[in-house]
Amino acid sequence: DVVMTQTPVSMSVSLGGQVSISCRSSQSLVHNNGNTYLSWYIQKPSQSPQLLIYKVSNRFSGISDRFSGSGSGTDFTLKISRVEPDDLGVYYCGQGTQYPLTFGSGTKLEIK
Amino acid sequence: EVQLVESGGGLVQPGRSLKLSCVASGFTFSNYGMNWIRQAPGKGLEWVAYISSGSSYIYYAETVKGRFTISRDNAKNTLYLQMTSLRSEDTALYYCARPLYSSHGGFAYWGQGTLVTVSS
Numbered sequence: 001d002v003v004m005t006q007t008p009v010s011m012s013v014s015l016g017g018q019v020s021i022s023c024r025s026s027q028s029l030v031h032n033n034g035n036t037y038l039s040w041y042i043q044k045p046s047q048s049p050q051l052l053i054y055k056v057s058n059r060f061s062g063i064s065d066r067f068s069g070s071g072s073g074t075d076f077t078l079k080i081s082r083v084e085p086d087d088l089g090v091y092y093c094g095q096g097t098q099y100p101l102t103f104g105s106g107t108k109l110e111i112k
Numbered sequence: 113e114v115q116l117v118e119s120g121g122g123l124v125q126p127g128r129s130l131k132l133s134c135v136a137s138g139f140t141f142s143n144y145g146m147n148w149i150r151q152a153p154g155k156g157l158e159w160v161a162y163i164s165s166g167s168s169y170i171y172y173a174e175t176v177k178g179r180f181t182i183s184r185d186n187a188k189n190t191l192y193l194q195m196t197s198l199r200s201e202d203t204a205l206y207y208c209a210r211p212l213y214s215s216h217g218g219f220a221y222w223g224q225g226t227l228v229t230v231s232s
Contacts, residue, residue, distance in 0.1 A: 039218030
Protein backbone atom coordinates (compact mmCIF):
# COMPACT_ATOMS: atom_id res chain seq x y z
CA ASP A 1 0.00 0.00 0.00
CA VAL A 2 1.09 3.59 -0.61
CA VAL A 3 1.83 5.29 2.69
CA MET A 4 1.20 9.04 2.76
CA THR A 5 3.24 10.98 5.31
CA GLN A 6 2.09 14.48 6.13
CA THR A 7 4.00 17.10 8.07
CA PRO A 8 3.58 18.95 10.29
CA VAL A 9 0.88 17.36 12.41
CA SER A 10 -0.34 20.78 13.47
CA MET A 11 0.57 24.39 12.96
CA SER A 12 -0.50 27.81 14.07
CA VAL A 13 -0.44 30.82 11.78
CA SER A 14 -1.35 34.46 12.03
CA LEU A 15 -4.06 35.90 9.85
CA GLY A 16 -2.54 37.08 6.60
CA GLY A 17 0.39 34.73 6.94
CA GLN A 18 1.49 31.83 4.75
CA VAL A 19 1.78 28.12 5.48
CA SER A 20 3.19 25.09 3.72
CA ILE A 21 2.14 21.52 4.32
CA SER A 22 4.24 18.63 3.09
CA CYS A 23 3.00 15.28 1.87
CA ARG A 24 5.31 12.44 0.89
CA SER A 25 4.30 9.12 -0.60
CA SER A 26 6.14 5.84 -0.14
CA GLN A 27 5.91 5.18 -3.90
CA SER A 28 5.70 7.34 -6.99
CA LEU A 29 2.18 8.61 -7.64
CA VAL A 30 2.65 8.76 -11.40
CA HIS A 31 -0.10 6.62 -12.90
CA ASN A 32 0.40 4.41 -15.96
CA ASN A 33 -1.52 7.02 -17.93
CA GLY A 34 1.01 9.70 -17.02
CA ASN A 35 -1.21 11.58 -14.58
CA THR A 36 -0.32 12.08 -10.92
CA TYR A 37 -3.39 11.66 -8.74
CA LEU A 38 -2.49 13.60 -5.64
CA SER A 39 -5.26 15.65 -4.03
CA TRP A 40 -5.63 17.97 -1.07
CA TYR A 41 -8.70 18.33 1.14
CA ILE A 42 -9.79 20.50 4.00
CA GLN A 43 -12.13 19.31 6.70
CA LYS A 44 -13.57 22.24 8.59
CA PRO A 45 -14.96 21.65 12.08
CA SER A 46 -18.07 19.45 12.01
CA GLN A 47 -18.13 19.36 8.19
CA SER A 48 -17.47 16.81 5.51
CA PRO A 49 -14.10 17.06 3.77
CA GLN A 50 -13.88 19.37 0.75
CA LEU A 51 -11.65 18.99 -2.29
CA LEU A 52 -9.16 21.83 -2.69
CA ILE A 53 -6.60 20.59 -5.20
CA TYR A 54 -6.55 17.66 -7.61
CA LYS A 55 -3.82 16.20 -9.81
CA VAL A 56 -1.13 17.96 -7.76
CA SER A 57 -1.81 21.56 -8.75
CA ASN A 58 -5.33 22.02 -10.12
CA ARG A 59 -7.72 24.03 -7.98
CA PHE A 60 -11.22 22.62 -7.69
CA SER A 61 -14.15 24.79 -8.70
CA GLY A 62 -14.61 27.80 -6.44
CA ILE A 63 -11.31 27.36 -4.58
CA SER A 64 -9.40 30.58 -3.94
CA ASP A 65 -6.07 31.15 -5.68
CA ARG A 66 -4.62 31.55 -2.19
CA PHE A 67 -4.37 27.75 -2.28
CA SER A 68 -1.68 26.24 -4.47
CA GLY A 69 -0.32 22.75 -4.90
CA SER A 70 3.01 21.63 -6.26
CA GLY A 71 5.32 18.66 -6.41
CA SER A 72 5.99 15.53 -8.37
CA GLY A 73 6.75 11.84 -7.94
CA THR A 74 6.69 11.32 -4.20
CA ASP A 75 7.04 14.82 -2.79
CA PHE A 76 4.16 17.31 -2.68
CA THR A 77 3.33 20.61 -1.02
CA LEU A 78 0.20 22.61 -0.30
CA LYS A 79 0.71 26.34 0.22
CA ILE A 80 -1.86 28.68 1.68
CA SER A 81 -1.19 32.38 1.39
CA ARG A 82 -2.90 35.31 3.10
CA VAL A 83 -4.47 32.97 5.64
CA GLU A 84 -8.07 33.80 6.57
CA PRO A 85 -10.18 32.69 9.56
CA ASP A 86 -12.19 30.31 7.37
CA ASP A 87 -9.01 28.36 6.55
CA LEU A 88 -8.90 26.67 9.94
CA GLY A 89 -9.43 22.94 9.91
CA VAL A 90 -7.60 19.73 9.15
CA TYR A 91 -5.86 19.33 5.81
CA TYR A 92 -5.40 15.93 4.23
CA CYS A 93 -3.49 14.78 1.20
CA GLY A 94 -4.72 11.72 -0.62
CA GLN A 95 -3.53 9.55 -3.47
CA GLY A 96 -5.77 8.17 -6.20
CA THR A 97 -3.12 6.46 -8.27
CA GLN A 98 -3.12 3.00 -6.77
CA TYR A 99 -5.64 0.90 -4.84
CA PRO A 100 -6.08 0.84 -1.96
CA LEU A 101 -6.49 4.60 -2.01
CA THR A 102 -4.82 6.23 0.96
CA PHE A 103 -4.75 9.51 2.85
CA GLY A 104 -2.20 11.30 4.95
CA SER A 105 -2.90 11.51 8.65
CA GLY A 106 -3.80 15.18 8.50
CA THR A 107 -2.42 18.59 9.42
CA LYS A 108 -4.42 20.71 11.84
CA LEU A 109 -4.26 24.40 11.05
CA GLU A 110 -5.00 26.79 13.86
CA ILE A 111 -5.26 30.54 13.63
CA LYS A 112 -3.26 32.54 16.15
CA GLU B 113 -26.28 20.70 -7.78
CA VAL B 114 -24.57 17.43 -6.87
CA GLN B 115 -26.05 15.88 -3.73
CA LEU B 116 -25.14 12.70 -1.92
CA VAL B 117 -27.32 11.61 0.99
CA GLU B 118 -26.25 8.67 3.13
CA SER B 119 -28.52 6.70 5.43
CA GLY B 120 -28.72 3.41 7.26
CA GLY B 121 -26.27 4.02 10.09
CA GLY B 122 -27.03 3.22 13.70
CA LEU B 123 -26.03 1.26 16.76
CA VAL B 124 -25.30 -2.39 16.09
CA GLN B 125 -23.81 -5.20 18.15
CA PRO B 126 -20.46 -6.75 17.25
CA GLY B 127 -20.83 -9.55 14.74
CA ARG B 128 -24.08 -8.19 13.32
CA SER B 129 -24.77 -6.65 9.91
CA LEU B 130 -25.84 -3.28 8.59
CA LYS B 131 -26.53 -1.89 5.13
CA LEU B 132 -25.76 1.70 4.21
CA SER B 133 -27.29 3.59 1.31
CA CYS B 134 -26.27 6.73 -0.55
CA VAL B 135 -28.77 8.41 -2.85
CA ALA B 136 -27.23 10.60 -5.53
CA SER B 137 -28.74 13.48 -7.45
CA GLY B 138 -27.67 16.39 -9.63
CA PHE B 139 -25.50 14.33 -11.99
CA THR B 140 -25.66 11.24 -14.19
CA PHE B 141 -24.97 8.62 -11.53
CA SER B 142 -24.33 5.83 -14.02
CA ASN B 143 -21.36 7.72 -15.49
CA TYR B 144 -19.30 7.78 -12.30
CA GLY B 145 -17.44 5.37 -10.10
CA MET B 146 -18.28 5.81 -6.42
CA ASN B 147 -16.50 5.38 -3.13
CA TRP B 148 -17.15 4.80 0.55
CA ILE B 149 -14.79 6.55 2.95
CA ARG B 150 -14.98 6.42 6.73
CA GLN B 151 -13.73 8.42 9.67
CA ALA B 152 -13.49 6.97 13.15
CA PRO B 153 -14.30 9.43 15.96
CA GLY B 154 -11.47 11.93 16.29
CA LYS B 155 -9.40 10.17 13.62
CA GLY B 156 -8.41 10.69 10.00
CA LEU B 157 -9.92 9.56 6.74
CA GLU B 158 -9.86 5.93 5.64
CA TRP B 159 -10.93 4.86 2.16
CA VAL B 160 -13.15 1.78 2.34
CA ALA B 161 -14.30 0.71 -1.12
CA TYR B 162 -14.73 1.71 -4.77
CA ILE B 163 -17.14 0.54 -7.45
CA SER B 164 -16.89 1.52 -11.10
CA SER B 165 -19.77 3.05 -13.01
CA GLY B 166 -20.96 -0.27 -14.40
CA SER B 167 -19.92 -2.33 -11.37
CA SER B 168 -17.19 -4.11 -13.36
CA TYR B 169 -14.38 -2.99 -11.09
CA ILE B 170 -14.58 -3.22 -7.31
CA TYR B 171 -11.82 -2.62 -4.78
CA TYR B 172 -11.72 -2.81 -0.99
CA ALA B 173 -9.45 -1.79 1.83
CA GLU B 174 -7.82 -4.81 3.45
CA THR B 175 -9.49 -3.94 6.75
CA VAL B 176 -12.95 -4.67 5.30
CA LYS B 177 -12.25 -7.17 2.53
CA GLY B 178 -14.40 -10.26 2.92
CA ARG B 179 -16.79 -8.53 5.33
CA PHE B 180 -18.10 -5.53 3.36
CA THR B 181 -19.72 -5.51 -0.07
CA ILE B 182 -20.12 -2.40 -2.19
CA SER B 183 -22.84 -2.35 -4.83
CA ARG B 184 -24.97 0.08 -6.78
CA ASP B 185 -28.31 0.37 -8.52
CA ASN B 186 -27.96 2.84 -11.38
CA ALA B 187 -31.71 2.82 -12.02
CA LYS B 188 -32.24 4.08 -8.48
CA ASN B 189 -29.19 6.37 -8.38
CA THR B 190 -28.16 4.58 -5.21
CA LEU B 191 -24.88 3.29 -3.81
CA TYR B 192 -24.81 0.64 -1.09
CA LEU B 193 -22.43 -0.77 1.47
CA GLN B 194 -23.39 -4.09 3.02
CA MET B 195 -21.42 -4.56 6.22
CA THR B 196 -21.24 -7.93 7.95
CA SER B 197 -19.31 -9.32 10.92
CA LEU B 198 -19.04 -5.82 12.30
CA ARG B 199 -16.30 -5.03 14.80
CA SER B 200 -15.82 -2.21 17.27
CA GLU B 201 -13.11 -0.80 15.01
CA ASP B 202 -15.71 -0.31 12.26
CA THR B 203 -17.28 2.45 14.37
CA ALA B 204 -17.07 5.54 12.20
CA LEU B 205 -18.84 8.17 10.17
CA TYR B 206 -19.30 6.68 6.71
CA TYR B 207 -19.24 9.01 3.71
CA CYS B 208 -20.04 8.28 0.12
CA ALA B 209 -17.93 10.29 -2.28
CA ARG B 210 -17.89 10.91 -6.02
CA PRO B 211 -14.70 11.56 -7.96
CA LEU B 212 -14.26 14.65 -10.09
CA TYR B 213 -13.93 12.58 -13.25
CA SER B 214 -15.54 9.23 -13.98
CA SER B 215 -13.07 7.34 -11.82
CA HIS B 216 -10.25 9.67 -10.82
CA GLY B 217 -9.50 13.26 -9.96
CA GLY B 218 -9.93 13.31 -6.24
CA PHE B 219 -13.10 13.06 -4.18
CA ALA B 220 -14.94 16.11 -5.42
CA TYR B 221 -18.30 15.55 -3.76
CA TRP B 222 -19.08 14.12 -0.34
CA GLY B 223 -22.25 13.37 1.54
CA GLN B 224 -22.84 14.45 5.11
CA GLY B 225 -22.07 10.96 6.39
CA THR B 226 -23.98 8.34 8.35
CA LEU B 227 -22.72 7.21 11.76
CA VAL B 228 -22.17 3.54 12.47
CA THR B 229 -21.55 2.56 16.09
CA VAL B 230 -20.57 -1.02 16.83
CA SER B 231 -21.01 -1.76 20.50
CA SER B 232 -22.62 -4.29 22.80
